[in-house]
Amino acid sequence: MSDSPRYSPLHAVHEALGASFTDFAGFMMPVRYDSDLAEHHAVRTAAGIFDISHMAEIAVTGPDAGAFLDYALAGKLSAINIGQAKYSLLLNEAGGIIDDLVVYRLGEQHWLVVANAGNRFPAVEALNHRTTGFDVNVKDESDATALIAVQGPNALEILKHTVGLELAAEAAVRPEPTLEALKYYWSLPATFLGNPMLIGRTGYTGEDGFELYVDVQHAAVLWNSLMAAGETRGLVPTGLACRDTLRLEAGMPLYGHELNLTTAPVQAGLGKVVALSKEGDFVGRAASEKGVSADAPVLVGLVGEGKRAARADYEVYSGENKVGVVTSGALSPTLEYPVAMAFVDPSVSELGSIVDVDIRGTRLPYTVTALPFYSRKKN
């Protein structure tokens, strides 16, 4: 892998919008356009548009595609309907997490696996390695695919008014054949200026919203068309800084922070993602069935007072005993108090437990709190 930065197909669009950039998994991506806080609030109250083209798209096709995914991933992906999406995990033999994924079923023998940018190559390699004995094709389509997320309460209206964006003819036979009817974690085939694309009602912000998978050639035109439709609907371009605070408030894990190769899903509250009830073997099954020791750290939410945020890698104490470490934390822009996720000793993991977080030499009390910190009001 080369060290030179990679660029999104939308890079020129971001430059024209005056974005500040950050290196994320080797990609120069927009960290903010203007204000992190304003972008965060826009997603909670109106809408934001994110370029997440750095994420990896891997097509899995063939007669054994469903059976292959049931073996390669922790969930039972063969059981989801065409159009449906499912959050899943790619485990190693030891039951640790290689990546967390969203998997869409696009056809009878066609699934799309969406991996984190930083785990693209390990994910592709692990999937390829697991194909032995299956009549299946694994194809990394990341370089040809752009991904734009429109998130927030106005996202639906924006998509409905986006010039050039139409549902595909085959959407008409789906159980939910319109964007309005589309349920969370379902998708519809669409076209943009006649070119096939995919719309998922998925996201990473805790708001209603959509993710649009489009070929790289049409990404900039689609972005601009979405922006035009959003002009009167409060849409602002939003960067990775607010994406992180949005997902944190929504209690969503971020690979490399809450999830890693040595953490078992059950420790991170993802035990249900591992389908131990499904028939047949899958990679990580034996280790997952064995479970973790009773004193293994568990992921909890922490809420503090004042304005000083516990941040990743800060240590958690109970009295003089170190009982854990913070994995993500920020002053919540929506709630206006500090929130964090941390792996702590089970002895202090009960809701309402008080722990201290060492914030650069000062220990401040935090209360163990249920995740998520923020849930949108459902209509």
Added chain:
Amino acid sequence: MANPTNLQYTEEHEWLLVDGDNATVGITAYAAEKLGDVVYVELPKVGASITAGTVVGEIESTKSVGELYAPVTGTVTEVNDAVVSSPELVNDDPFGAGWLIKVSFSDVPALLDAAAYTALTGE
């Protein structure tokens, strides 16, 4: 934002407005921009003795924590309470209303002029 030529600068991205033995201190627009939206500011107390090059305060954004280094050795004579209650002043007006502390100084290390600081940040 251009770096005002009436100010002096440190490599830690503070600015100083020197008037006799007194200096007003803030962080530069470059530093504020790199931090992102400032949500919390902790400043030394009035009367505190500070030593050039040591950490005397914190400027936190949603994404990260910036440390305020004392650019001079001396005594804090005033702190900007407005910026403590409204940290966004650091982003909105870093060279003006977003000032942080005033110091009566006894010793000043070598500082940068606006041209040298601009060259340092490459912006």
